[in-house]
Amino acid sequence: MTVxxxxxVCPRSYDIKAPYSGYCLGKLPSEDAEIxxxxxxxxxxxxxxxxxxxxxxxxxxxQYPLAIRIMGxxxxxxxxxxxxxxxxxxxxxxxxxxxxxxxxxxxxxRCCYHGWQFDVDGTILDTPGxxxxxxxxxxxxxxxxxxxxxxGLVFAYMGPPEExxxxxxxxxxxxxxxxxxPYSTWHPCNWLQCHDNFxxxxxxxxxHSRMTGDQLTPAWGKMPVxxxxxxGGGNGIIYVATRRMDDQHVWNRINHVILPxxxxxxxxxxxxxxxxxxxxxxxxxxxxxxxxxxxxxPSAGVISDPASTTARETPRLAAATVSTxxxxxxxxxxxxxxxxxxxxxxxxxxxxxxxxxxxxxxxxGPIPGS
Amino acid sequence: xxxxxxxxRGIRGETPSAxxxxxxxxxxxxxxxxxxxxxxxxxxxxxxxxxxxxRDMGRRVTEIVMAAEDLxxxxxxxxxxxxxxxxxxxxxxx
Ligand code: FES
Ligand SMILES: [Fe+2]
Numbered sequence: 386m387t388v389x390x391x392x393x394v395c396p397r398s399y400d401i402k403a404p405y406s407g408y409c410l411g412k413l414p415s416e417d418a419e420i421x422x423x424x425x426x427x428x429x430x431x432x433x434x435x436x437x438x439x440x441x442x443x444x445x446x447x448q449y450p451l452a453i454r455i456m457g458x459x460x461x462x463x464x465x466x467x468x469x470x471x472x473x474x475x476x477x478x479x480x481x482x483x484x485x486x487x488x489x490x491x492x493x494x495r496c497c498y499h500g501w502q503f504d505v506d507g508t509i510l511d512t513p514g515x516x517x518x519x520x521x522x523x524x525x526x527x528x529x530x531x532x533x534x535x536x537g538l539v540f541a542y543m544g545p546p547e548e549x550x551x552x553x554x555x556x557x558x559x560x561x562x563x564x565x566x567p568y569s570t571w572h573p574c575n576w577l578q579c580h581d582n583f584x585x586x587x588x589x590x591x592x593h594s595r596m597t598g599d600q601l602t603p604a605w606g607k608m609p610v611x612x613x614x615x616x617g618g619g620n621g622i623i624y625v626a627t628r629r630m631d632d633q634h635v636w637n638r639i640n641h642v643i644l645p646x647x648x649x650x651x652x653x654x655x656x657x658x659x660x661x662x663x664x665x666x667x668x669x670x671x672x673x674x675x676x677x678x679x680x681x682x683p684s685a686g687v688i689s690d691p692a693s694t695t696a697r698e699t700p701r702l703a704a705a706t707v708s709t710x711x712x713x714x715x716x717x718x719x720x721x722x723x724x725x726x727x728x729x730x731x732x733x734x735x736x737x738x739x740x741x742x743x744x745x746x747x748x749x750g751p752i753p754g755s
Numbered sequence: 756x757x758x759x760x761x762x763x764r765g766i767r768g769e770t771p772s773a774x775x776x777x778x779x780x781x782x783x784x785x786x787x788x789x790x791x792x793x794x795x796x797x798x799x800x801x802x803x804x805x806x807x808x809x810r811d812m813g814r815r816v817t818e819i820v821m822a823a824e825d826l827x828x829x830x831x832x833x834x835x836x837x838x839x840x841x842x843x844x845x846x847x848x849x
Contacts, residue, residue, distance in 0.1 A: 420762050432766045435775050553779035556787045556828055577759070584758050610809045613757055614817060616789060616824060618772035620765070622758055623789050625817050627809040632799040635809055637816050641790040642758060644765045644773045649788035657794055662839035666790035 421575050423674040424457035430674075433645050434544035437552055439671050439683035440472060442567050443537045450494060452485040455543065457676040462532070462539060466491040471505035472541040474528030478509075484527075503527040536669070536685040537567030555647075558665040566686040576646065576680035580672040583640060583648040586611055586626040604630060604657040609638075620644045630657035646672045787828050789820045793839050797846055815842055 403409065416422070423430040433456060440455050446464040452475060453460050459475040461484040471493060475484055482498035489495075493504040495511075502511035507529030512521050530541040533552045542549050557565065572579050582588065586609055593599075594606030609626035616623055621643040628636045636657040642648045650668035670684040765773035772778070779786060793816060799805060816839060823834045 417759075419766060420759055428766045429762075436778070548775075550775040550779055551782050553782075554785040556785045558832075577762075581758060610806050610813060612810065612813060612817070614821070615757070615761070616821070618777070619761060619770040620773040620778055622761065623817070623820075625813040627813040629799070629805060629809065630794070633796055635795050635797045635812060637793045637795060637813055639789055639791055639816070639820065641788045643778060643786065643788075644761060647778075647786070649790035651790050651792040655792055655794075659794060660796050660843070661792070661794045662843070663836050664792045666788055669788075 421577050422677050423576070424677070429645075430456050431544075433674065434542075435548060435550075436544075436645055437533065437540040437542050437550070438646075438673050439538040440532075440541045440673065441539050441683060442569055443470075443534050443539055444567070446470065446539065448489070450485050450487050450489060452483070454675050454679075455541070456674050458543070460530075460541075461485050461487070461494070462541075463487075463489050463494055465489055465493050465505060469505045470532040470534060470539055471503075472530045472532045472539070473503060473505075473507060477501060478503075478525055478527045479512075503529075505529065505532070536565050538683050538685060555669055556649075568684060568686060570682040570684070571675075572680045572682070573678070574680065575678060576672045576674040579680055579682070580642070580646055580648070583642050583650065583670070583672075584613065584622055584624055586624050586638075586640070601653050602656050604628065604636060604655050607636075607657075616641065617643065628657070634658065634660070641666075646674075648672070785828055787824075787831060789824065791820070795839075795843055795846065812842075812846075 419428050421429065423433060425431075425434075438455065440460070441451055441453055441462050443464075445451050446462060450461045450463040453462055453472075460472055461475045462470065462472050464470050466489060473484060473494070476482070477484055477487075477496040477498060479496065479499055479501050482496055484494055484496060484503075486497040487494040488497065490502060492510060493502055493508075495502045500511070500513045501509060504510050507527040509522050509525055509527065512519060515521055530543050531549060533540045533542075535552065535554070536557075540552065542552075589601075589605045590608055593601055594603070599606065607628040607630065609628040611624055611626045613622055613624050615621070621641060623639050623641045626638045626640075628638075630636050634657055636655060638651050638655075640648070640650050648668075648670045649666040650670060652664065652667045668684065668686055670682055673681050673683060675681050761770070761773070764770045768774075770777075795812065797808070797812060800808070819838045819842065820835055823831045826834060
């Protein structure tokens with residue numbers, strides 16, 4: 386076997402018009418690390434850490450701590466017995482045991498290894514194995530992040546403490562509490578590969594309709610005329626997609642993405658058969674990096690216009706009330722405290738609720754919100 | 756590509772409105788959205804390029820929502836909600 390220099394063997398190495406040109410296409414493109422890498426001290430990771438990020442669903446915080454991985458950091462989330470939510474570094478500051486196996490206390494969580502107790506802000510409350518007079522208490526902290534609950538989602542702020550913004554609400558168009566349905570999805574790919582999808586209305590014509598049969602409504606199979614516009618002085622984009630439904634009606638849709646990783650999506654089940662004006666969005670979505678090669682979408686379904694959407698959307702939204710804990714690359718396949726195994730393949734782990742009748746129940750299938 | 760360009764500029768701190776202050780706005784404000792769906796009655800017209808007509812319709816709706824972009828939510832709702840209906844009436848007059 387001879388190892389060739391591709392440029393010599395294939396002088397037209399980037400001629401994509403040549404038949405059977407796979408070899409000649411040469412190297413895979415390199416990663417665009419500036420916008421895809423999300424660990425601490427990376428440009429994109431640092432940027433995202435300045436914003437509140439949803440890290441899990443409130444309903445996932447139960448009897449046991451929940452292992453999560455966000456932007457490459459292994460964390461544990463829990464609700465202590467006084468009702469406060471903690472988001473802590475997963476590995477104990479003492480000897481590194483996983484707080485996923487900790488005991489939730491009235492105040493914070495106690496590590497299973499030597500019983501150290503940490504408050505939700507990382508303060509060490511108790512070090513039972515240490516000699517009296519130990520100075521460890523005041524000299525150490527467990528890494529912790531501020532948490533805030535909204536719409537049944539747990540948000541964490543993982544940026545510099547002195548730059549923490551107030552938690553901002555997100556427009557719910559007056560939707561009552563019971564009309565908001567938190568859910569989460571999990572994706573075995575970089576966050577940007579999924580987030581790009583929100584500004585790609587053409588995929589819906591094919592992926593959700595023509596290639597697979599109508600996953601949502603037949604309206605999605607109609608080819609739209611599309612334009613994109615920058616919004617908010619450069620902090621977002623809308624796409625404007627207009628489709629002809631029949632010889633009388635057209636469907637005009639605007640979806641909106643906002644930096645760094647938020648998106649508002651219109652109805653998923655449009656039939657396009659009745660006039661309506663300015664029906665607000667149904668899906669408020671985030672695409673949160675788990676690490677550089679995995680992402681999660683803790684999001685909220687909002688029935689924004691009950692008058693026109695309830696009949697169609699409610700049963701489907703209700704069926705989608707399936708939370709998925711975030712499988713981590715370090716724990717995939719390992720038994721969990723609940724006795725089940727986190728999927729090693731990256732498929733969502735349903736915690737509750739029927740999912741089989743929804744279009745996005747198929748593992749690695751389409752993401753709600755098109 | 757457009758999104759990636761915006762993201763890169765946000766990461767590099769080149770866009771003042773792409774900071775937490777710019778995105779979240781003042782404390783009393785909620786992060787708003789321009790996302791929505793409208794169904795218009797717009798009969799196919801003989802001799803009119805329908806794709807062009809739809810593009811034009813999309814632009815007119817975009818102008819409506821973009822004009823109200825910076826308004827607080829309640830005002831935005833008040834300004835925007837009646838306008839697609841007006842646009843509908845306008846289409847019939849044309
Ligand atoms: S490792 Fe956690 S208390 Fe020792
Ligand atoms: Fe989609």
